[in-house]
Amino acid sequence: MIYFDNAATTWPKPPEVLEQIARSFTDYGANPGRGAYKMAMDTSRLIYKTRETIASFFGVADCRNIVFTRNTTESVNMAIKGIINPGDHILYSSLEHNAIWRPVKALEKIGVTSDSFTVNQQGKVDFADLEAKIKPNTKLIACLHGSNVLGAVLDIAAIGAVAKKHHLYFLVDAAQTAGALPIYPEKIGIDLLAFPGHKGLYGPMGIGGLYVRDGILLNPLQEGGTGSNSLEAAQPDMMPDRLESGTVNTPGIAGLAAGIQFLNAISLEEVLRHEQMLTKYLYEELSYIPNVTIYGPDVCDHRLPVVSFNIMGKDSNEVGWTLGNDYDICVRAGYHCAPLAHKTMGTLEQGAVRISFGVYNQPWEVEKCIAAIKKIAQ
Ligand SMILES: Cc1ncc(COP(=O)(O)O)c(C=O)c1O
Known part of the structure; x- marks a missing residue:
């Protein structure tokens, strides 16, 4: 998992x-x-x-x-x-x-x-x-x-x-x-x-x-x-x-x-460095996939290890469910208890799929997730 x-x-x-x-x-x-x-x-x-x-x-x-x-x-x-x-x-x-x-x-x-x-x-x-x-x-x-x-x-x-x-x-x-x-x-x-x-x-x-x-x-x-x-x-x-x-x-x-x-x-600096490396990797790879929209700030130093996205024409809950069910990848979809944020980003209808990292996550996991999203987006 x-x-x-x-x-x-x-x-x-x-x-x-x-x-x-x-x-x-x-x-x-x-x-x-x-x-x-x-x-x-x-x-x-x-x-x-x-x-x-x-x-x-x-x-x-x-x-x-x-x-x-x-x-x-x-x-x-x-x-x-x-x-x-x-x-x-x-x-x-x-x-x-x-x-x-x-x-x-x-x-x-x-x-x-x-x-x-x-x-x-x-x-x-x-x-x-x-x-x-x-x-x-x-x-x-x-x-x-x-x-x-x-x-x-x-x-x-x-x-x-x-x-x-x-x-x-x-x-x-x-x-x-x-x-x-x-x-x-x-x-x-x-x-x-x-x-x-x-x-x-x-x-x-x-x-x-x-x-x-x-x-x-x-x-x-x-x-x-x-x-x-x-x-x-x-x-x-x-x-x-x-x-x-x-x-x-x-x-x-x-x-x-x-x-x-x-x-x-570990130190906060090291946690930040590790999670930002994963975030940057995911963000950049997602941005090459056709039909994928990423929300929030561009990759920069001042960003949390949270990346939300949508695949054109697909409900976010369906994408979240497929990632969990077919690929054993746990993400959160929908509204994340934050309707105001979804209003600001224009996703009140679709919600969004959210990937968020912690200290134990590794680049190989991100790689698998990117491959799965590519398949779903095809
Ligand atoms: C910005 C923000 N505020 C509040 C909460 C609620 O946190 P808790 O579950 O600790 O009450 C969350 C949970 O995800 C959150 O992301």
């Missing part, structure tokens, strides 16, 4: 991730932050160390500003619903995934309004449009860092500067870029950074995180036991307890720590 659906979740996971997950049941099996006996303390230390590992990975000074969640979607919801009130206005980009679009739209029920600002297929932000859409009641700019459909990367430092100039909160969805590109929220004015543990950071599914800038007090999505201030009815203000009620996902956290250590050992 050839696995080219790493933008959905990376596979396979490194052996050290699997080992750490197994150890979370044997050596770290107690509820962390609750008991004072050895295994509970060991588990608490594992959770704390993982928080530190994540903070250092993103250049965050205080690891208490890293909150564990289930996935990017939960982090985005926690961020948006934690600061937005009736009457507020939100700006989001024209490439958003439903992770941002749907919670923003759901808030219309409580009197929140929103607008999208234009970003083209290459990932170029129309800054005049962005500035023109800022209103007196705009509170938040929420956007993805990299498109899961186009592979385009947005200039989040420049968007952050606009947010800062207008005293707006800035939320970044790093679902596709955490582990693919360096991101330092405290250097470039990101207030809230939502990231998955299960994609580019090579942890298991069911774990993600949210960075919250010092001084931001989010209203929690849920209240409950935190193992702290237990006599008080009110949810504690202190981080990360404020946003982490209930038992955390220790196997997920243990696996995520190992995933980040695995990445650090």
Whole structure:
């Protein structure tokens, strides 16, 4: 089997991730932050160390500003619903995934309004449009860092500067870029950074995180036991307890720590170099096949290892199914939970076939895939 659906979740996971997950049941099996006996303390230390590992990975000074969640979607919801009130206005980009679009739209029920600002297929932000859409009641700019459909990367430092100039909160969805590109929220004015543990950071599914800038007090999505201030009815203000009620996902956290250590050992630069080599190879070969349309930025340094394409006259789901069924090549077809991106690229009817690479992919796999696409396109 050839696995080219790493933008959905990376596979396979490194052996050290699997080992750490197994150890979370044997050596770290107690509820962390609750008991004072050895295994509970060991588990608490594992959770704390993982928080530190994540903070250092993103250049965050205080690891208490890293909150564990289930996935990017939960982090985005926690961020948006934690600061937005009736009457507020939100700006989001024209490439958003439903992770941002749907919670923003759901808030219309409580009197929140929103607008999208234009970003083209290459990932170029129309800054005049962005500035023109800022209103007196705009509170938040929420956007993805990299498109899961186009592979385009947005200039989040420049968007952050606009947010800062207008005293707006800035939320970044790093679902596709955490582990693919360096991101330092405290250097470039990101207030809230939502990231998955299960994609580019090579942890298991069911774990993600949210960075919250010092001084931001989010209203929690849920209240409950935190193992702290237990006599008080009110949810504690202190981080990360404020946003982490209930038992955390220790196997997920243990696996995520190992995933980040695995990445650090290889280095982000090397991961980027390897995945860009595969992306360039695929992109160039696809561009020679008649009837194939490729979307997104041209091959360049600043592109994610995600390539979407269509074959003229063929439904993307049919192509995806044929690749899986006849060639044992796993890709994703359809809309990738990103109708706004498909609207921007003009594929609302056909969807697109998406190939996305991870560290374990090899050139021979790309070669096989190109041969298969050539046959299907004939
Ligand atoms: C840009 C983007 N945002 C959000 C998500 C949702 O991520 P998660 O599954 O971790 O909630 C994805 C998933 O593919 C994505 O690509």
